[in-house]
Amino acid sequence: MPGKIRIINLEEGFPTRDQAYQKLEAALVRARKDGIAVLKVIHGYGSTGSGGVLRFAIRGFLRQRKEKGEITAFVNGESLSSFDERSKVLFARVPELILDSDVGRGNKGITLVLL
Numbered sequence: 133m134p135g136k137i138r139i140i141n142l143e144e145g146f147p148t149r150d151q152a153y154q155k156l157e158a159a160l161v162r163a164r165k166d167g168i169a170v171l172k173v174i175h176g177y178g179s180t181g182s183g184g185v186l187r188f189a190i191r192g193f194l195r196q197r198k199e200k201g202e203i204t205a206f207v208n209g210e211s212l213s214s215f216d217e218r219s220k221v222l223f224a225r226v227p228e229l230i231l232d233s234d235v236g237r238g239n240k241g242i243t244l245v246l247l
Contacts, residue, residue: 136169136226142186143176143241149189156190160203163247169226170244177240191243209234209242222246 140159142152156173163171173194175186194206207218213236214223222244223230234242 137172137229137232138163138166138168138170139172139174141174142190143174147186149185152186152190153193156193160197160245160247168247170222170229170246172232172234173243173245174241175243187240187243194243194245204246206243206245209237209239209244212236212239212242212244 138159140156142155147155152175159171159173162168173190175190177187191206191208194203197203198206205218205221207216207222212219212222212232212234214220214230219235225246229235229244
């Protein structure tokens, strides 16, 4: 999937919410510049009690970016499936994404961003 999909791990190093925002913003800028279609964001799901903070914060951040027209869409990992309408938009744009190991797994620790 190189070229169309890029992965960024926001939970690496246990960043604060603001550090995660900065890292994601920089990743979005780089991805646009590099012609990436989908950014797969790993933020964790909160099993330790702290990862959930990042999950909710990052998704709120992405919701604001979508409202401003800065991203096309985003799909929560737990919704990523061939039955989900937003996922179908991702698969139409980047067909090889249907082969991603997280499709249909209900992974709360990721979010996919369509640029």
